[in-house]
Amino acid sequence: MTADLRRDFADRDDLSVYLREQFPGAxxxxxxxxxxxxxxxxxxxxxxxxxxxxxxxTRNDLNGAVTRLSPYIRHGVLSLAEVRDAALARAxxxxxxxxxxxxxxxxxYWRRLYAEIGAGVWRDREPLKTGKRTDRxxxxxxxxxxxxxxxxxxxxxxxxxxRETGYLHNHARMWVAAWVVHWRGxxxxxxARWFLRHLLDGDPAxxxxxxxxxxxxxxxxxxxxxxxxxxxxxxxRYCRECPLRDACPFDAPxxxxxxxxxxxxxxxxxxxxxxxxxxx
Amino acid sequence: xxxxxxxxxxxxDDLSPENAAIAANPVAPAIFVFxxxxxxxxxxxxxxxxxxxxxxxxxxxxxxxxxxxxxxxAFAREHDADAILTTPSPAPGFRQIVxxxxxxxxxxxxxxxxxxPDLHYDLGRFSRYWRTAERHAMSAADE
Ligand SMILES: Cc1cc2nc3c(=O)[nH]c(=O)nc-3n(C[C@H](O)[C@H](O)[C@H](O)COP(=O)(O)OP(=O)(O)OC[C@H]3O[C@@H](n4cnc5c(N)ncnc54)[C@H](O)[C@@H]3O)c2cc1C
Numbered sequence: 117m118t119a120d121l122r123r124d125f126a127d128r129d130d131l132s133v134y135l136r137e138q139f140p141g142a143x144x145x146x147x148x149x150x151x152x153x154x155x156x157x158x159x160x161x162x163x164x165x166x167x168x169x170x171x172x173x174t175r176n177d178l179n180g181a182v183t184r185l186s187p188y189i190r191h192g193v194l195s196l197a198e199v200r201d202a203a204l205a206r207a208x209x210x211x212x213x214x215x216x217x218x219x220x221x222x223x224x225y226w227r228r229l230y231a232e233i234g235a236g237v238w239r240d241r242e243p244l245k246t247g248k249r250t251d252r253x254x255x256x257x258x259x260x261x262x263x264x265x266x267x268x269x270x271x272x273x274x275x276x277x278x279r280e281t282g283y284l285h286n287h288a289r290m291w292v293a294a295w296v297v298h299w300r301g302x303x304x305x306x307x308a309r310w311f312l313r314h315l316l317d318g319d320p321a322x323x324x325x326x327x328x329x330x331x332x333x334x335x336x337x338x339x340x341x342x343x344x345x346x347x348x349x350x351x352x353r354y355c356r357e358c359p360l361r362d363a364c365p366f367d368a369p370x371x372x373x374x375x376x377x378x379x380x381x382x383x384x385x386x387x388x389x390x391x392x393x394x395x396x
Numbered sequence: 397x398x399x400x401x402x403x404x405x406x407x408x409d410d411l412s413p414e415n416a417a418i419a420a421n422p423v424a425p426a427i428f429v430f431x432x433x434x435x436x437x438x439x440x441x442x443x444x445x446x447x448x449x450x451x452x453x454x455x456x457x458x459x460x461x462x463x464x465x466x467x468x469x470a471f472a473r474e475h476d477a478d479a480i481l482t483t484p485s486p487a488p489g490f491r492q493i494v495x496x497x498x499x500x501x502x503x504x505x506x507x508x509x510x511x512x513p514d515l516h517y518d519l520g521r522f523s524r525y526w527r528t529a530e531r532h533a534m535s536a537a538d539e
Contacts, residue, residue, distance in 0.1 A: 121430075121459040123452075132446065138461075139435070139445055146441030154450025156413055192410035192483075193451055196511035197537045204536050214534070218526070221533050224511045225525045231486035232519065282443045313439050316447045321486065 128153075150282045150316055152187055159188035168203045172215035178285050178350050183216070186317035187283070189223065196220050223322055230321035237324040238305060240333040246298070247381040253303040257310050261296065268365075269358035270346060271295055282316035287349055293330040294339050298377050299365055304331040337384045340374065343367040399479040399504070403427065404457075405468045405497075409485040411451035416506040417481040418456070424481065427471045428452055430461040434489065465496035472501055479504060509537050 121138065125131040128149070136143045152158075166183045174180030188194045200217050207213040230237055244250060260266050264275030274288045284292070289311070296307040304327040311327075312318040328334035343366040347355050355361055368376070374383045404417045404426035418426060430445070452459055460467050472480060479502045482494075497503050512532040518524040 119460075121461065123459065125453070131449065135442060135446055135449060139442060142435055142440055142442045142445055145439055146443065148441070148443050149446045150443040152447065154411075154447040154452075155454045156451070157454065158450075187447055191408055191448065191451055192415070193412050195412070195508055197509040200511060200533065201536045204534075210534055217533050218530075220511065221526060221529055222522065224529070224533075225517075225519065225522050227486050228517060228525070229519045234486075234488035279441075282441075282447070309439070313441050314443070316444055318444065 145313065146279060148280050148282075150280075152184070152281060152283060152316055154187070154191075154193070156193055159185070159193045162188065163194060163199065163202055166199075166203060166206065166216070168207050168213040168216045172212070175215065175219075176287055176349050178287060178353075182285060184283065189220075190317040190319050190322075196224055226319075226321040226325045229325065237320050237328075238308075241325075241328055242333050244338075245332040245336065245381065246338050246378045248301075248378075250303065253297070253301050255303055255306060257296070257302055257306040258300065261300065261302075262310060267358075267360050268295075269360070270350065270354035273354060278311070278314045282314050282318075284315070289326065290330060290339060291341050291346055293327055294341055295366075297327075297331045298338055298340065304328060304333070338378065340370060340377070341366065342370060342373055399502070401475065401477050402479040402481045402504070403468075403472050403475050403477040405429075405464075405480055405482040406452075406455060406457050407464070407482065407485060407490065408448060409487070409490075410483040410508075411448065411455065412508075413455055414508070415455075415483055416508040417483050417504075420506050421481060422456075425471070425475050425477075426455070426457040427468060428455070428457045428459050429464040429467040430459070431464050431489075432461055433463065465493045468493075468497060469500055477501065481506060483507065 122134055125134065132149050136147060162183065162185055166185070167181045170181035171183065175182050185194060185199060189196065189199065200220055203213040203216045204210055240250065261271070262275060264272040264279070266272055271292060274284060274292050278284050293304070293307055296302045297304050308324045308327040311323050312320065315323065325334055330339040332338040343355065343364050346366060355364070358364070371383055374381070402421055402424045404421060404424050406415060406418070406426055406428045435445070458471065460471070468480065480497055481504050484505050484507055494503055494505070512529045515528060517528050
């Protein structure tokens with residue numbers, strides 16, 4: 117039996133000092149404490165701020181009205197049912213909450229699948245649709261990606277945000293994952309492990325299956341984005357300052373990226389109406 | 397068998413004060429265990445531990461670290477418990493721990509309010525799941 121860990125702390129700094137002492141291994145890997153606070157009180161404050169209508173209209177935008185509830189939901193501080201009920205209560209008619217409820221449902225879906233396949237979330241659910249075999253992908257994440265030192269302003273900023281806050285917007289997660297797997301040719305598992313080390317909402321169900329969705333081992337085609345798409349949903353904030361703005365690997369029409377990244381694979385329909393720039 | 401002196405095992409999937417196991421027996425001693433091996437296996441960083449820790453500080457639990465099954469059973473012995481109450485988790489590690497606990501004491505797994513009822517869902521793709529789940533998901537649980 118071990119001794120009880122402490123429960124009385126003067127403030128957050130006091131807690132951080134104690135945790136650094138108690139968990140030297142975790143501290144060596146990343147000693148940042150997120151600005152996002154744990155606990156039911158913080159969760160309820162965040163829940164009181166959700167806006168289902170603006171959510172539906174702006175959720176793909178990095179500055180959009182996303183809820184940021186994922187760490188609380190991941191750890192059961194808030195249940196999906198109670199977030200859904202709050203969303204419906206805030207809507208004048210249920211349809212206004214549809215988009216948010218459907219996103220909550222993604223978590224329920226991934227969790228049900230996880231309950232069925234368990235450690236199978238670490239294995240390819242289906243063959244890749246990229247025209248490349250799994251063994252053509254690198255098993256490990258290049259260290260400069262993790263450190264955020266690749267020179268790509270967007271990706272480096274996302275890596276830093278992940279490390280410092282343990283949170284990333286859904287669209288940023290999709291871009292990072294697509295870049296790691298399709299541009300850098302790294303196995304999705306390496307990216308998934310990286311995310312799980314840092315994400316406060318890190319969960320093998322949502323995380324690994326989303327990586328597989330991007331990679332195409334759990335979808336009918338690989339997820340791709342381009343510079344125009346990233347610039348639009350980030351208000352061009354990264355591209356403006358990017359040292360690689362004239363050598364951007366994402367700066368091409370979808371057809372061209374498709375041909376470059378997946379040679380020999382027939383191009384899926386990339387008309388904006390059909391692909392909606394995103395997954396769903 | 398009637399349970400007279402249960403303890404509650406709180407795990408990382410259910411850090412709400414309204415956790416169904418705590419709610420079922422608010423006076424039972426409760427424990428949370430940081431799984432040192434899992435922290436190393438997944439190379440978890442400090443901010444994830446801190447987030448969980450802050451959640452725990454709002455719960456009536458004793459916080460320990462080590463092997464969860466070993467620690468929960470030790471805690472049960474300290475309190476002369478005749479059962480362990482907890483809440484469900486889809487993680488394979490959870491099932492393993494429950495199997496170990498069950499070799500020593502009865503384990504009661506209590507569920508909170510579900511998002512959608514436990515029907516049969518086709519999990520092949522989200523769209524197929526949603527076809528069945530949508531109607532339930534879109535109605536409030538407290539109606
Ligand atoms: C590569 C990748 C990895 C991801 N890893 C995780 C992870 O480890 N844990 C995790 O909870 N989510 C993960 N997601 C899903 C999604 O990105 C996050 O849930 C979401 O960005 C959290 O921010 P939010 O709370 O502001 O979300 P909102 O858009 O406000 O959504 C509300 C809630 O719905 C749920 N949700 C929304 N979208 C999804 C989704 N696509 N899949 C599952 N649940 C969703 C979350 O619980 C979220 O808190 C991942 C997505 C990708 C593309």
